[in-house]
Amino acid sequence: MEQVYVTGVGMTKFGTLDETITELAKSAALEAIRDSNALDAKFDYVLVGSQNPDEFTGVGHLSTLITDHLGLVPAGATRVETGPSAGSSAFEEAVALVKSGLAQLVLVIGVEKMSGIDRGAASKILAKMISIDSEAKLGGTPAALAALVARRYMHDYGLSRDDLSLIPVKAHKNGAKNPLAHFREEIALEKVSASKMVADPLTLYDCSPTSDGAASVIVASSKAAKTLGRTDDSVKVLAVGHATDYHAVQHRPCLTSLNATVSAAGKAFKMARLRPEDIDVCELHDAFSILELIDMEDVGLVKPGHAIDLVKQGETAIGGRIPVNTTGGLKARGHPTGATGVAQIRDVALQIRGKAPAGLQVKSPEFALTHNIGGFGNNMVVCIFGR
Amino acid sequence: MTIDISKCKRCGRAVVPPRDICPYCGPGAGETIHLAVAGEGKVASYTVSYMPPEGFNSPLLLVLVELSEGGMVLCLGDTEDTSHVRIGGAASVYVDREGRYRYTPQASEGHRPE
Numbered sequence: 001m002e003q004v005y006v007t008g009v010g011m012t013k014f015g016t017l018d019e020t021i022t023e024l025a026k027s028a029a030l031e032a033i034r035d036s037n038a039l040d041a042k043f044d045y046v047l048v049g050s051q052n053p054d055e056f057t058g059v060g061h062l063s064t065l066i067t068d069h070l071g072l073v074p075a076g077a078t079r080v081e082t083g084p085s086a087g088s089s090a091f092e093e094a095v096a097l098v099k100s101g102l103a104q105l106v107l108v109i110g111v112e113k114m115s116g117i118d119r120g121a122a123s124k125i126l127a128k129m130i131s132i133d134s135e136a137k138l139g140g141t142p143a144a145l146a147a148l149v150a151r152r153y154m155h156d157y158g159l160s161r162d163d164l165s166l167i168p169v170k171a172h173k174n175g176a177k178n179p180l181a182h183f184r185e186e187i188a189l190e191k192v193s194a195s196k197m198v199a200d201p202l203t204l205y206d207c208s209p210t211s212d213g214a215a216s217v218i219v220a221s222s223k224a225a226k227t228l229g230r231t232d233d234s235v236k237v238l239a240v241g242h243a244t245d246y247h248a249v250q251h252r253p254c255l256t257s258l259n260a261t262v263s264a265a266g267k268a269f270k271m272a273r274l275r276p277e278d279i280d281v282c283e284l285h286d287a288f289s290i291l292e293l294i295d296m297e298d299v300g301l302v303k304p305g306h307a308i309d310l311v312k313q314g315e316t317a318i319g320g321r322i323p324v325n326t327t328g329g330l331k332a333r334g335h336p337t338g339a340t341g342v343a344q345i346r347d348v349a350l351q352i353r354g355k356a357p358a359g360l361q362v363k364s365p366e367f368a369l370t371h372n373i374g375g376f377g378n379n380m381v382v383c384i385f386g387r
Numbered sequence: 388m389t390i391d392i393s394k395c396k397r398c399g400r401a402v403v404p405p406r407d408i409c410p411y412c413g414p415g416a417g418e419t420i421h422l423a424v425a426g427e428g429k430v431a432s433y434t435v436s437y438m439p440p441e442g443f444n445s446p447l448l449l450v451l452v453e454l455s456e457g458g459m460v461l462c463l464g465d466t467e468d469t470s471h472v473r474i475g476g477a478a479s480v481y482v483d484r485e486g487r488y489r490y491t492p493q494a495s496e497g498h499r500p501e
């Protein structure tokens with residue numbers, strides 16, 4: 001089947017920004033188009049991953065609008081929504097279009113603008129991804145569900161509060177070196193453990209922020225990559241796996257593992273004909289600190305209950321055996337929901353190209369993995385890339 | 388005090404609130420059996436939420452209860468005293484007037500230290 005390439009990438013700063021959603025999307029897309037040497041190229045499709053632009057910003061019909069503003073008419077335009085994994089799902093659709101022969105060149109944009117409305121209203125929009133009947137009706141929030149998972153994990157595996165705090169500490173350490181990250185200062189372990197309680201045992205520093213931002217990648221067939229003159233500096237898309245779990249946490253057979261990850265990663269490794277130990281660098285969806293540990297185990301990097309051992313040994317830090325969230329993860333890079341998946345892909349593509357920010361480059365990685373969650377522990381997309 | 392659950396004719400798994408199609412087996416398993424159970428079980432996990440959504444008071448106790456018949460259900464707890472809640476502790480579930488699942492510790496297990 002057709003080998004698919006990522007020929008170029010772009011990303012805005014993540015954080016609380018002045019730009020509108022259209023400006024953010026345009027800015028990231030233009031950078032990716034330039035990076036791909038594709039300013040005069042004909043794009044077959046524009047795919048926009050965004051969780052809820054209509055409610056966060058009042059802007060509707062986003063894919064048509066952006067395609068027009070980028071001067072890419074008459075490219076086909078589609079918005080893809082799978083909650084906070086919308087960016088990865090848009091990428092998945094782009095890969096499918098190129099693999100099927102329906103397209104040669106596709107522009108993928110992930111974008112979210114969340115700071116234009118007050119926090120309460122934003123939380124209400126985000127809470128729509130959890131079960132209304134079984135969770136939201138009782139006052140449940142994504143953070144409260146993560147707390148249920150964290151407490152059970154700590155109970156079953158003896159994880160301590162200070163152990164868990166190592167995750168946000170690492171995230172901020174990496175984020176401090178990422179010029180585009182939402183948070184660029186290191187934090188002390190004591191500060192994480194002692195910060196304001198959100199949902200016991202999770203504190204403010206265990207939770208990723210809501211952010212504004214956009215990221216973009218260009219997906220191309222080998223023919224299109226050749227035409228653009230981008231065969232040398234392109235990254236190969238080796239696999240995409242996508243899976244769901246039961247909507248309400250109470251219907252899931254196990255609290256300390258997210259089966260959608262196991263399923264999506266299993267599909268991706270099969271497609272790439274690789275094993276978890278082949279991965280040299282990965283971006284895992286750490287919307288809450290506990291998820292980074294569970295993600296590592298569910299992707300297959302380590303046995304259940306043992307992710308923290310790798311963290312303590314420094315194996316998930318930049319110089320370690322399997323660096324995780326090298327650019328700060330959702331916690332420090334920021335989490336403009338629809339943009340996150342595309343930002344993860346952009347960041348691992350730069351890792352493979354040897355172009356990660358100073359101090360964050362992993363030594364000549366051959367294979368990279370991204371893992372993006374689209375709900376509370378649901379609707380996961382796992383992608384694998386190679387040189 | 389009883390609560391309604393469904394049980395799958397194929398896999399036997401319980402689901403709360405009841406469903407017509409078993410989420411684990413799909414439509415091929417046929418319609419589930421609906422029944423009322425006592426609502427007794429044990430605590431699978433819990434949290435005290437300090438940043439609940441608008442319209443809910445902080446702190447808010449949420450308890451995930453695993454029923455004796457199988458199946459789990461998230462319940463609101465009484466925040467007055469959360470010291471007795473522990474994973475594995477006995478739990479009783481009922482439905483309040485607003486149709487929300489409520490957690491109470493069973494009398495025999497009440498106020499047992501952590």
Ligand SMILES: [Zn+2]
Pocket residue numbers: 395396397398399400409410411412413416
């Ligand atoms: Zn069944």
